[in-house]
Amino acid sequence: EAAVTQSPRSKVAVTGGKVTLSCHQTNNHDYMYWYRQDTGHGLRLIHYSYVADSTEKGDIPDGYKASRPSQENFSLILELASLSQTAVYFCASSDRYEQYFGPGTRLTVL
Amino acid sequence: GDSVTQTEGLVTLTKGLPVMLNCTYQTTYSPFLFWYVQHLNEAPKLLLKSSTDNKRTEHQGFYATLHKSSSSFHLQKSSVQLSDSALYFCALIVMSNYNVLYFGSGTKLTVEP
Numbered sequence: 001e002a003a004v005t006q007s008p009r010s011k012v013a014v015t016g017g018k019v020t021l022s023c024h025q026t027n028n029h030d031y032m033y034w035y036r037q038d039t040g041h042g043l044r045l046i047h048y049s050y051v052a053d054s055t056e057k058g059d060i061p062d063g064y065k066a067s068r069p070s071q072e073n074f075s076l077i078l079e080l081a082s083l084s085q086t087a088v089y090f091c092a093s094s095d096r097y098e099q100y101f102g103p104g105t106r107l108t109v110l
Numbered sequence: 111g112d113s114v115t116q117t118e119g120l121v122t123l124t125k126g127l128p129v130m131l132n133c134t135y136q137t138t139y140s141p142f143l144f145w146y147v148q149h150l151n152e153a154p155k156l157l158l159k160s161s162t163d164n165k166r167t168e169h170q171g172f173y174a175t176l177h178k179s180s181s182s183f184h185l186q187k188s189s190v191q192l193s194d195s196a197l198y199f200c201a202l203i204v205m206s207n208y209n210v211l212y213f214g215s216g217t218k219l220t221v222e223p
């Protein structure tokens with residue numbers, strides 16, 4: 001079965017601090033994605049990547065950077081965390097048709 | 111542009127009743143539609159998918175039919191259970207754009223005893 005893991009599973013960060021969320025997939029998928037979900041709401045695309053060493057902006061990229069050093073790994077970086085970035089972050093990998101989601105990281109910025 | 115619309119934000123039903131969650135989409139490309147289900151504090155999981163016009167697809171008691179003529183992919187179940195309480199997302203994939211999924215805003219289904 002497809003496997004996408006995320007670390008950490010939860011994190012408390014201070015405003016203005018740097019936060020790195022990591023995602024690892026063992027699916028051998030080319031496509032990877034980072035989404036943000038606010039409580040009770042839908043998923044919004046932050047960044048995505050279709051090949052190592054390349055990333056693309058999604059719908060809400062402001063305040064976020066992404067890094068894809070290898071096919072298996074995709075990181076989301078908040079250089080200066082803000083209160084408004086408190087949310088659950090999901091990573092996903094994709095074959096041609098279906099996206100497989102990781103368990104999510106709950107980020108709280110204080 | 112490409113988009114998905116879910117009109118019901120919140121649906122509350124009594125166990126055993128039927129349910130239909132609405133999903134319409136807009137795209138200039140050949141549509142490939144999905145329904146994802148997300149239980150509380152879990153990741154979204156694929157429930158159904160289809161790219162075939164007028165063919166019913168089923169899984170775990172849920173079913174949906176892609177109708178290209180009306181740009182719809184409504185999710186149905188004949189008898190909801192307590193365990194069906196969850197967030198349901200309709201999504202459209204645009205394979206010409208790096209397989210990006212366009213999600214609807216989601217429908218929260220609550221099933222009461």
